[in-house]
Ligand SMILES: Nc1ncnc2c1ncn2[C@@H]1O[C@H](COP(=O)(O)OP(=O)(O)OP(=O)(O)O)[C@@H](O)[C@H]1O
């Protein structure tokens with residue numbers, strides 16, 4: 001079990017009275033890329049948000065890097081530095097320039113020196129081809145550029161684990177590939193561990209080691225990626241793939 | 247009538263006395279605004295927390311200062327409370343205190359409104375990079391709230407400046423009180439002086455408030471242009 005980075009056991013989630021996640025069990029190994037697929041409303045966002053403490057859960061346990069998480073706000077705040085998350089909406093801080101967006105976590109949360117944080121931020125910007133925009137404000141950028149910077153902002157904290165929740169879903173089609181390539185590069189070059197929620201089936205197939213298929217708040221199957229896309233174990237997953245025009 | 251009314255403004259030290267009164271007015275309004283702003287930001291932030299009791303108390307505080315007319319507040323703090331509680335402050339400090347508490351109450355509502363209208367995703371992406379609650383407010387939420395609240399704050403400032411005209415009721419030597427004294431002292435020699443003195447006071451208030459409300463409108467327009475465009 002030493003190479004498990006994350007383990008989720010018997011997790012149950014309610015929004016008030018409404019039961020949205022049922023007995024969720026899975027684990028993620030170091031360096032593994034898991035894609036979380038499932039129809040709209042199946043609970044993908046809710047699950048991924050539970051994994052970094054943005055949503056409270058009512059039962060079950062999350063174990064991160066061999067430590068069972070005691071779900072207090074203070075603990076989550078520590079753990080979140082190791083778990084990067086990028087959302088669907090472009091959520092850069094509009095009051096800060098690109099470079100300040102990226103440096104905020106490293107300097108304030110991790111108390112790195114401004115010089116070190118800046119040097120690394122520039123390097124990361126170069127990696128995504130946006131070093132010319134360091135001093136721009138988010139409103140001057142396209143959706144695709146914002147999303148690439150949101151990824152950089154998460155990476156600047158040196159996370160061990162990344163969560164992506166439909167990061168290309170609100171982008172213009174011609175922007176999508178650029179963002180997906182960065183995620184792919186992270187998986188291949190950095191061997192980053194990640195959970196990716198996406199509607200891009202081609203991309204899921206390219207990147208995933210394993211697929212978790214979620215429906216109505218339950219994990220219906222966990223299947224190695226090749227096998228899932230060739231022939232999933234459940235009819236529901238097959239119907240889902242068919243409906244995705246894939 | 248050999249004396250034209252306007253000359254009353256420039257006789258003796260009248261004009262400098264009026265300017266002195268204006269300074270008192272501006273100082274009380276200015277200090278009250280600065281203190282009230284700080285108080286209002288703190289209370290506004292507290293009002294976005296989950297603690298119900300705290301929210302209720304702060305809500306009552308706001309409603310009290312909103313419902314009770316400023317004149318009544320001034321009387322209460324100047325005539326009634328000092329006797330009951332046995333403290334004595336000069337009238338201008340009482341006035342500053344009352345205005346600061348009032349500004350703090352109104353500001354707390356403006357700040358709270360601005361804070362809760364910052365999109366939920368902003369809060370979440372702040373949390374996602376590991377910010378604690380203090381850092382989240384300090385670097386993400388408050389800076390964004392401030393751009394939303396500046397026009398309302400300037401409008402509040404113009405209201406505060408206008409309301410300082412009540413200060414004479416607790417005998418603060420503000421511009422209106424001094425104007426009144428000048429009018430009374432010169433009533434026989436300059437019967438039309440009253441128009442000139444109040445005309446000048448009107449001009450003073452206009453010169454302070456008009457640029458402020460123009461500024462507020464411009465900022466609001468720019469903000470709307472920016473969010474729409
Ligand atoms: N804040 C909330 N309060 C109450 N119910 C919610 C809330 N957020 C989501 N839900 C409900 O929980 C269920 C799961 O929602 P969730 O957003 O996790 O689904 P999803 O799989 O991410 O869907 P999509 O593909 O559309 O993003 C849905 O039925 C949704 O209506």
Ligand SMILES: [Mg+2]
Nearest residue numbers: 044045046166
């Ligand atoms: Mg979702």
